[in-house]
Amino acid sequence: MAVGIFPKASVFFVFWEWGIMLRLPRCSELSRIVFRSGAVPTAFLSAGLIAAPPAAAQGASSLLTKPDPLKIVVSLEKQHMYVYRGTERVFTSRVSTGKRGYSTPAGVYSILEKRRWHRSNIYNNAPMPFMQRLTWSGIALHASGHVPRYPASHGCIRLPRGSASTLFKKTDVGGHVIVTRGETTPHRIKHDKLLQPQPLDLVTMDARKALKKRLAYEEGNLVSIALPAPADRARKYASLTRPQDKTVMTDATNAPEPMSAKEGALLMADLEHDMHRLESYIARSEEPVRILITKRLGRERIRDVQMLLRELGYDPGPIDGFMGRLTGAAIQEYQEDKGLKATGAFSEELRDKLFLDARGEPAPTGHLYVRQGFKQVFDAPVRLKNPDEPLGTHVYFSQSFAPTDEQTQWLALTTEEAPGVDANAALDRVSIPRILRDRLERMLTPGSSMIISDAGLGRETGRGTDFVVQP
Incomplete structure (x- = not known):
């Protein structure tokens, strides 16, 4: 590949092998990548055949790296909020969460919306300045004139006005908010199951x-x-x-x-x-990628059965994850053909046998979901070792990295403990196929995150959200 630049022009051209030409904005991220990847032959530069890259493109990779994303941790037990950048605690505040009957659910959330001035559409038009929405059902961070050191709200997380104003200025839509029963802190983690960027x-x-x-x-x-x-x-x-x-x-x-x-x-x-x-x-989108790995849920298991029945020549009806009349009839027909008791009902034994008959491999025990920009992107089966044993809930955060970096640092935070399962042990139990891992690594952007949890998709996960996981 060679690069041609017109010194006073707003674009330059990348000549790919065999005469293919790409027209790139001079100041685009991709143009900086081309220079930083060493694609410009040194001899061309020294001979003056092409112009030198802009000064901004010659800087260290740190100039192209955004600050590490903030992580907000709220302890229900301590009635306190802790804000981290990387592993450094950069801000704290007392809070007041939901009182009895209106408890704030522990879980993993993202900031869905920010409004400097907002009023509740549930509780008598009550003012909620510096509102940062966590769910569309009514849970939010916001300022309040009454923030005792005990749970007193109707489910929201109240902050003193000064703290709410400061936090509002620091956060971005999409940033993570972790609500835990006890107290937990992010720590650095290295593991071969963690994704790495592909520049x-x-x-x-x-x-x-x-x-x-x-x-x-x-x-x-x-x-x-x-x-x-x-x-x-x-x-x-x-x-x-x-x-x-x-x-x-x-x-x-x-x-x-x-x-x-x-x-x-x-x-x-x-x-x-x-x-x-x-x-x-x-x-590709520059929004952070959100990944959830959980146990294979009931609907995915029924979809497995429907898909495998179709592969074997039976008609289960729509592949929708629901046990309808056609699915039951197809199961019964398969059972009769195999000399099994013809119940027409779903069971784990049936699912395991279908996988062995159709694909010659055991049934998948886990599922991976991907969201980006508050939208579902895709999902795929994965394998979990010892699927009947608890996993807990663990969140892994990718730190910032430059466009040419081949590695990123990760942090981990455990929100729900399981006996003998820390963040490393949870990763040990996950097996992601190479082709799926390659796709995820090509999507990876700074600030992406991954959750491993028993809890599965929370009921608040849906249109206009990241994953909401409530153990």
Whole structure:
């Protein structure tokens, strides 16, 4: 890849292999990535053939890194709030949470909305200055003139006016608020199950490395395809655009080398895959990614049964996770065919047998959900070791990182303990398929988070929220 820059222009151009050109804004994040990834040949710069990158693009990666996101921890037992940036406590305040009959639920929340001036639409139009909404059902952080050192609210988290004003200025929509029964603090954690970012150079170059290892099916045998060096590939690609040229020249022998249709197709596939990954990277959302890993819930298990029945040739009706008439009839038909007791009812034994029959593997025991920008993105099955044993609830926070970084630091915070299961032990029990992990790492942005919990999706999780987990 080479880069051409017009010194006084607002754009510069990236010339990809084989003449593909991208037009990039001069001050965009991607333009800085191109320079920082070493894509500009030093000889071009020294010869004056292209302009030097802007000073802002030459700075240290710390200049491109946002401050670590804030984490707000509210202790119901202490009636106190603690605000952290990284592991440093940067602000504290007394609070007053929900009184008996209106208890503030412990859980993992995000700030959904901020309003400097707000009035309650539930409790007599009561004023709620510096309101920061945690649920759409009525729980929020807000200022109050009555903040005793005991629970006194109707479910909200009251703060003194000065504290509420200070906090309001520091927070962003989407920031995490953790409400715990006791007291907990974030700590640094390293674990191979934690995701790491894939910067632009890894995203694009991985495609080329993967293609070199690709296996093609030929004459009934799996054979390895050895691709030519990039310089040869460029000449070969050029020959594809000139049908009259049946051969290309090699540097080693200066003799014609035939190019098969298969090799040409592989070269084109390589290019298309490279560009697709680059375009996906450019178009990705910059919002923090929210991940929840929990035990496989009832509805997902019924969906498993419906999907597997369909794979085996039965008609379970819609794949919707509900036990309807068609699903029951399909189960009964399958049971009769297998010589089982024909109950037409769902059971874990039935689900396990269907997975073995349809896919030759055990049934998944966990599920992973992904949200971003308060919207559901996708979900997928994963495996949990010892799924019948408690997990507790653990939150993992990605710290800030620069666009070219290949690693980020993580913090962990346990909100609900399970016997013998700390944040490391919970990660030990999770197994994420490589293809799924790769997708998540390409999505990863600074400030992303992951929750591992027994609790599953809280009833407050829905449209316009991150995950609301209430153990």
